[in-house]
Amino acid sequence: MYTETGSQWNVAELEGAAHRHLISPAEELAKLGTSGGRPLFTSADGIHVRDSHGRTLIDGPGGMWCTQVGYGSKPIADAIAAQALRICYNSPWYSISGPAAELARRISSFAPGDLNHVFFTTGGSSAVDSALRFVQFYNNVLGRPTKKKIICRIDGYHGSSHLTAACSGRAGNRPNFDLELDTVSFISAPNIYRHPQGKSEAAFLEFLVAEFEERIAALKPENVGAFLAEPILASGGVIIPPKGYHRRILETCRKHDILYISDEVVTGFGRCGHWFASEEVFDIVPDIITFAKGVTSGYVPLGGFVLSESVLAKISGENAKGSFYTNGYTYSGHPVSCAAALANIGVIEDQDLLAHVREITPYFQEQLAKLRELPLVGDVRGVGLLGCVECATDPTSEAATDFDRQVALRIDRQCYENGLVVRPIGSMCVLSPALIITRPQIDEMVSILRESIVRVQAEIRAEGKF
Numbered sequence: 001m002y003t004e005t006g007s008q009w010n011v012a013e014l015e016g017a018a019h020r021h022l023i024s025p026a027e028e029l030a031k032l033g034t035s036g037g038r039p040l041f042t043s044a045d046g047i048h049v050r051d052s053h054g055r056t057l058i059d060g061p062g063g064m065w066c067t068q069v070g071y072g073s074k075p076i077a078d079a080i081a082a083q084a085l086r087i088c089y090n091s092p093w094y095s096i097s098g099p100a101a102e103l104a105r106r107i108s109s110f111a112p113g114d115l116n117h118v119f120f121t122t123g124g125s126s127a128v129d130s131a132l133r134f135v136q137f138y139n140n141v142l143g144r145p146t147k148k149k150i151i152c153r154i155d156g157y158h159g160s161s162h163l164t165a166a167c168s169g170r171a172g173n174r175p176n177f178d179l180e181l182d183t184v185s186f187i188s189a190p191n192i193y194r195h196p197q198g199k200s201e202a203a204f205l206e207f208l209v210a211e212f213e214e215r216i217a218a219l220k221p222e223n224v225g226a227f228l229a230e231p232i233l234a235s236g237g238v239i240i241p242p243k244g245y246h247r248r249i250l251e252t253c254r255k256h257d258i259l260y261i262s263d264e265v266v267t268g269f270g271r272c273g274h275w276f277a278s279e280e281v282f283d284i285v286p287d288i289i290t291f292a293k294g295v296t297s298g299y300v301p302l303g304g305f306v307l308s309e310s311v312l313a314k315i316s317g318e319n320a321k322g323s324f325y326t327n328g329y330t331y332s333g334h335p336v337s338c339a340a341a342l343a344n345i346g347v348i349e350d351q352d353l354l355a356h357v358r359e360i361t362p363y364f365q366e367q368l369a370k371l372r373e374l375p376l377v378g379d380v381r382g383v384g385l386l387g388c389v390e391c392a393t394d395p396t397s398e399a400a401t402d403f404d405r406q407v408a409l410r411i412d413r414q415c416y417e418n419g420l421v422v423r424p425i426g427s428m429c430v431l432s433p434a435l436i437i438t439r440p441q442i443d444e445m446v447s448i449l450r451e452s453i454v455r456v457q458a459e460i461r462a463e464g465k466f
């Protein structure tokens with residue numbers, strides 16, 4: 001049934017097997033085995049995926065914010081095959097992986113400031129989880145056992161391990177899991193579109209900074225270990241904070257000796273036109289940056305964090321009293337994943353993709369912004385090749401309504417019919433295409449999205465609902 005080339009799929013059998021045996025990461029378990037609806041993608045090339053019905057679609061979300069260089073990259077596939085044959089695995093506990101060492105050197109060379117020590121994991125959740133565990137370790141070694149609380153934001157997303165899920169503030173991910181931890185404290189999302197009515201962006205920034213200061217005071221600085229934040233809240237709906245937000249928050253962290261962890265799992269590796277967005281886009285050098293996804297363009301799993309030399313120095317060398325560090329993933333720095341990442345970095349450099357993203361970003365954002373003229377669209381926003389169109393059927397409502405969410409889902413289905421995969425997140429259609437996208441492809445993508453919104457708009461008008 002499943003052949004080596006994947007060209008002779010028995011689609012009905014595979015769909016049946018999926019419905020009977022495969023649990024997806026987002027599934028209504030009461031309907032397990034009966035719910036269909038997910039497409040089966042059989043092959044892909046560049047920015048396109050092909051489904052089991054033989055339809056070719058533009059992959060709007062770029063997998064899940066990860067297919068930077070696009071599908072079908074021969075240099076990456078060759079690097080994976082070559083490394084698998086050379087040495088597919090070695091234990092990071094007692095040996096060095098050549099590709100991991102070289103990748104750590106490369107990442108250190110383009111990470112901001114003195115961030116130059118890399119710990120590899122298997123994906124984004126394990127990267128953020130490891131960074132947070134490092135904060136615990138760090139403060140214990142420094143003899144500050146209470147300095148453990150983590151401040152994070154409503155609508156942030158940091159992963160699916162217990163600790164990272166507990167730090168994720170998207171309400172929809174929380175039901176029926178025991179995620180309330182007294183070490184985790186949430187502050188407001190820096191959401192300009194949904195922020196309290198009547199406040200200017202500058203006043204909203206002051207509110208957010210004051211809220212952070214007040215929270216630190218309430219928890220007491222000696223109890224707060226880290227602030228954890230995505231530069232742009234991605235899964236929470238491409239939320240771009242007010243100008244100066246990260247800088248002000250970092251200054252507050254510095255004042256209270258709180259580590260700033262910038263979760264660049266989405267924004268890293270070219271998404272915003274730079275290797276990392278923290279310094280180049282948001283003017284901060286954090287203490288730790290987490291990465292995953294784009295580091296391999298999604299070809300194989302890999303994640304990690306890069307840590308500041310000065311932070312490490314506080315618990316190493318002469319200061320190393322009882323600082324034996326264990327965070328032992330079998331696949332930490334997996335040679336095949338690291339070889340894929342090195343090839344991926346090579347492709348990004350050879351094709352000058354960082355410059356390409358910077359050059360094409362204004363065009364992408366301008367085309368997307370034109371959708372704002374549609375009555376169904378409440379807001380359009382984005383940075384780099386990250387964009388979001390938010391539906392708002394009731395402009396007087398401060399929050400997205402259930403109907404807004406249904407409408408986004410209908411637009412998503414219509415887009416699929418018209419040849420575009422879109423990722424609906426709540427009331428939002430979110431796009432993060434492969435970095436290789438061209439102007440004509442942007443035109444095609446935005447035109448399908450426009451047509452689909454117009455169609456759904458007409459339908460709900462005809463139904464008397466808008």
Ligand code: PMP
Pocket residue numbers: 064123124125126128157158159160230234235263264265266292293303
């Ligand atoms: N952090 C951020 C900002 C993410 O968007 C994600 C995944 N979407 C994660 C962490 C978790 O990564 P993974 O799914 O690879 O574990």
